Amino acid sequence: MELIIGSSNMAAYLEETEMIDFHHPVIREKIEELRRIGKNKHDCAQLAFQFVRDDIQHSFDKESTKITIRASETLEQTEGICFAKSHLLAALLRGMGIPTGFCYQRVTRRGTPESGYALHGLNAVYFHELYTWFRIDPRGNKPGVQSEFSISPERLAYPIRTELGEEDYPYVYSKPLESVISSMKYSTDCKELFYNRPEAID
Template identity: 45%
Template structure:
């Protein structure tokens, strides 16, 4: 994997990964059981299972800040990854964000997931939420992804771990007012290049 920042940045806060927010701290403390692996697993299961995927749930609320995702209980893949990353960082586990470029109809859409340093190994984990055709579980030792990009369809899997949400993603989420409309109108970001 490649990294776009310094190691300490993968423990830092920003406007979307608001690890110092009381709600993030409260959730991290409540989920903390056992060692870092047990915590990372509990936090993964919580975000995957208890935070609905906005489009799957047909929920129009737009969330992008980790604390908002935890408060509202919903978010797109990007927002759920922000929440999982924030929970991990709040517990002192280095984590960042990764993206895949997947086919959606005649075009492409970015899919967001989390990478974390668990048991001295960086693994990519996808807390988007399970649904028919998507069944992702936690693993401390290998990547567990909801989607495997098809190179023949020009899909791609970025191996860069970003310390903070990419502007192409964050700008779209921050300007949206209807999550379902955002998804159905084809306005989700399709690449990291602008």
């Protein structure tokens, strides 16, 4: 897929925001740990991806009621849904000077059109050495779901089934969608959030 970059200003993809709070002490501590282990920027990015994918639990998978939104609280609570995990990965990468954006897919809630649809969040990353953006999905692996840090080909969590009404959006946003943040803020718990997630990009 040819990605459509939302802003021509690369600085927008390095920005710190309320949700992508990479100067928070817990985020800085994790960044320094990754830098001590990684040999170079690419290695650090892959380690960050693997950490968020594997060590931050997906709240739906663990049937949690807790909602995390900001990168720092997602790290502190060691859990979050796909949106929160993409916020954390963006904070870790941006904090290391790696431009990172937000991407979305429209997927079925439970595998069938009858179950309804919801947005799924992931990231896009830019490496100056490669002159290219590529997508990575830190959702978290489980039986039937397998994502990897792979530039080409992509190895994302969900293969999109257009015949079921699913959609792969090509846009790379510099900030999380407001509709996504609102659904997280105004849901009383994670079980309600499962149904309150936006169904599509307007």
